[in-house]
Amino acid sequence: xxxxxxxxxxxxxxxxxxxxxxxxxxxxxxxxxxxxxxxxxxxxxxxxxxxxxxxxxxxxxxxxxxxxxxxxxxxxxxxxxxxxxxxxxxxxxxxxxxxxxxxxxxxxxxxxxxxxxxxxxxxxxxxxxxxxxxxxxxxxxxxxxxxxxxxxxxxxxxxxxxxxxxxxxxxxxxxxxxxxxxxxxxxxxxxxxxxxxxxxxxxxxxxxxxxxxxxxxxxxxxxxxxxxxxxxxxxxxxxxxxxxxxxxxxxxxxxxxxxxxxxxxxxxxxxxxxxxxxxxxxxxxxxxxxxxxxxxxxxxxxxxxxxxxxxxxxxxxxxxxxxxxxxxxxxxxxxxxxxxxxxxxxxxxx
Amino acid sequence: xxxxxxxxxxxxxxxxxxxxxxxxxxxxxxxxxxxxxxxxxxxxxxxxxxxxxxxxxxxxxxxxxxxxxxxxxxxxxxxxxxxxxxxxxxxxxxxxxxxxxxxxxxxxxxxxxxxxxxxxxxxxxxxxxxxxxxxxxxxxxxxxxxxxxxxxxxxxxxxxxxxxxxxxxxxxxxxxxxxxxxxxxxxxxxxxxxxxxxxxxxxxxxxxxxxxxxxxxxxxxxxxxxxxxxxxxxxxxxxxxxxxxxxxxxxxxxxxxxxxxxxxxxxxxxxxxxxxxxxxxxxxxxxxxxxxxxxxxxxxxxxxxxxxxxxxxxxxxxxxxxxxxxxxxxxxxxxxxxxxxxxxxxxxxxxxxxxxxxxxxxxxxxxxxxxxxxxxxxxxxxxxxxxxxxxxxxxxxxxxxxx
Numbered sequence: 001x002x003x004x005x006x007x008x009x010x011x012x013x014x015x016x017x018x019x020x021x022x023x024x025x026x027x028x029x030x031x032x033x034x035x036x037x038x039x040x041x042x043x044x045x046x047x048x049x050x051x052x053x054x055x056x057x058x059x060x061x062x063x064x065x066x067x068x069x070x071x072x073x074x075x076x077x078x079x080x081x082x083x084x085x086x087x088x089x090x091x092x093x094x095x096x097x098x099x100x101x102x103x104x105x106x107x108x109x110x111x112x113x114x115x116x117x118x119x120x121x122x123x124x125x126x127x128x129x130x131x132x133x134x135x136x137x138x139x140x141x142x143x144x145x146x147x148x149x150x151x152x153x154x155x156x157x158x159x160x161x162x163x164x165x166x167x168x169x170x171x172x173x174x175x176x177x178x179x180x181x182x183x184x185x186x187x188x189x190x191x192x193x194x195x196x197x198x199x200x201x202x203x204x205x206x207x208x209x210x211x212x213x214x215x216x217x218x219x220x221x222x223x224x225x226x227x228x229x230x231x232x233x234x235x236x237x238x239x240x241x242x243x244x245x246x247x248x249x250x251x252x253x254x255x256x257x258x259x260x261x262x263x264x265x266x267x268x269x270x271x272x273x274x275x276x277x278x279x280x281x282x283x284x285x286x287x288x289x290x291x292x293x294x295x296x297x298x299x300x301x302x303x304x305x306x307x308x309x310x311x312x313x314x315x316x317x318x319x320x321x322x323x324x325x326x327x328x329x330x331x332x333x334x335x336x337x338x339x340x341x342x343x344x345x346x347x348x349x350x
Numbered sequence: 351x352x353x354x355x356x357x358x359x360x361x362x363x364x365x366x367x368x369x370x371x372x373x374x375x376x377x378x379x380x381x382x383x384x385x386x387x388x389x390x391x392x393x394x395x396x397x398x399x400x401x402x403x404x405x406x407x408x409x410x411x412x413x414x415x416x417x418x419x420x421x422x423x424x425x426x427x428x429x430x431x432x433x434x435x436x437x438x439x440x441x442x443x444x445x446x447x448x449x450x451x452x453x454x455x456x457x458x459x460x461x462x463x464x465x466x467x468x469x470x471x472x473x474x475x476x477x478x479x480x481x482x483x484x485x486x487x488x489x490x491x492x493x494x495x496x497x498x499x500x501x502x503x504x505x506x507x508x509x510x511x512x513x514x515x516x517x518x519x520x521x522x523x524x525x526x527x528x529x530x531x532x533x534x535x536x537x538x539x540x541x542x543x544x545x546x547x548x549x550x551x552x553x554x555x556x557x558x559x560x561x562x563x564x565x566x567x568x569x570x571x572x573x574x575x576x577x578x579x580x581x582x583x584x585x586x587x588x589x590x591x592x593x594x595x596x597x598x599x600x601x602x603x604x605x606x607x608x609x610x611x612x613x614x615x616x617x618x619x620x621x622x623x624x625x626x627x628x629x630x631x632x633x634x635x636x637x638x639x640x641x642x643x644x645x646x647x648x649x650x651x652x653x654x655x656x657x658x659x660x661x662x663x664x665x666x667x668x669x670x671x672x673x674x675x676x677x678x679x680x681x682x683x684x685x686x687x688x689x690x691x692x693x694x695x696x697x698x699x700x701x702x703x704x705x706x707x708x709x710x711x712x713x714x715x716x717x718x719x720x721x722x723x724x725x726x727x728x729x730x731x732x733x734x735x736x737x738x739x740x741x742x743x744x745x746x747x748x749x750x751x752x753x
Contacts, residue, residue: 080488142715149722152424156644159637160714167708174696174704279633283499290492321507328496335493336481 028337042317049193054316060200062308063207067262068285069300071255077231077295078251084158087282088165089131089256093263094273095169097127101181112185131260132253139252169275177274180267199269211301287331293341371652379558398550404662405557406619411642411658412564413611419648421604422584424491427498428639431609433631434474435467435616440518440626450511460524464617471613472606479605498636506628517627524621553622647724669706676702
């Protein structure tokens, strides 16, 4: 009798959980559908080629957000810290590469030969390594000593480091926005009346290469496995002989490699940068990481793309003053209706 | 009273500095008008006005301490409620509503708006908190961060209602039913009725009264049943729920009380400045208040008060003074060449003002590294930290034995 009662009770609670879950999911879908319908009414007014053009911009923006979001999500996954300084590492990448471009013998309006690709590659490699070393240094100085401190202490040092980096860039180039050398040649092609520029192409190709490389790295290599193990249970990983300090440092290193690449491509696409660029870009990228399910690298990549799409489409079809409000409203709605992010992976409660 | 004195006298300040800090704060608060008078050579208006602004941050810190320090909920969008409080005052205590689609101005007295703003901000806190407080701790931080970004942008963009970037100006001046004038304000001794508050000293006195009231309130809250429930939730939410604490209700109450404090402070801020603008309520305000709480020692009321005053001094007085100081030091050392800009170097004054971010960031990092528990932590927390709350100690022991 008791067993039956238990079974009925369990069945009821399952039903209830399922029902709430379904209602909440329905709410999220309703929001998405509302947005799409709203968009569709506007899309018809502007024509097909405009839509396609916006889509190309959106994919490029989204790829850059995704590259930054990956760093947030990896760091959060492994030490549960919102690394406020990460956005500034991205901005630092833009600043560093702007100074490195002349060093590698490139300038605006120069002729492009087959060797120029290698010069650009040189800028990418040095900038990415520079950002990575910076980030590892930050981790060593500001986060590692506080690993057993109260949870808010590393958050405050993260904010402090963010201010510090902004201060360094402020001191370096002053308060106004700087001009980023426009070195890419003016080539591109047209599809259905929309123009695909070399800038968008570069962003797509580089991001796809980097994200695939990251996925292969975390899935296939020993260090990648160690990172996943540490994220899952740090103590158990340590008992299995994994060097935690090295693994965490590697996470910061890789996250900053991606952010550095993002910084260069931001500069190459928009030809501008400013000392507090990292703050706003960081907030959006962080939103993307949460949107995809924080701690999940595929989620961060998809979240970045989706946020790029939402933001660029909003800017293209609606009043751009409201696009930030839109982004953060989506963030809140996602967390209310589906707290685990769109990929729905559960972050272990620690 | 005597036993109280005895207890305070016999406590070793090295073990429990709280009473000493309270006494110092009270002494400083009461004598500040005199100190300001002496320091400024007879015209203390500016210093008192600055102290009033510091009081606004003190109120904000006390409120955020309830949320972060007592209940352990991380709120990264605290300035949103501050903005809501200030805009509430701007809407219902100025001529502004006449130029909105409503076409009728409201002039509600300051003292009533204080209460209204408190409830308006608390309601927003409940509306935001009710669906999100069931989430894990970090997600609450993110939701509040998003809310904190949304609110100032809405005030900025909804220009038909809020005048957008320009903000709302010429808010009503608070009126006291009566006030004593005397030689300290340059008048003869008399009691004035319906006194309009322009004098910084009057603002200072009101602020002092508000802060003292709030401190008493928060202290009582901390020692109440609800305060113990908050501490239980902060330490272990599952265990608290198992012991019969209604965690959702307790967290919602903490969140709403924090919001109410912020709205309260916002009203005072709007009234004192007589101007509200969306630029004044950005993420940096939320972060500044959070830094005050954590740096002071979260959960410990005198600690966060000291932290608040210290951080306020550094951000709003010390750092803005840097350029002038650097210039005068350079001049005094006979290096006046440094004050001119040459080539890439913008001159030492400008250089020092550009150093601001860097110095503040450095201070945050260094203080947190040296004292991760804050400058004046509560005794419970200090002890927890000494014992070590993390299981890693076991692993370190194992490692020591093995290798």
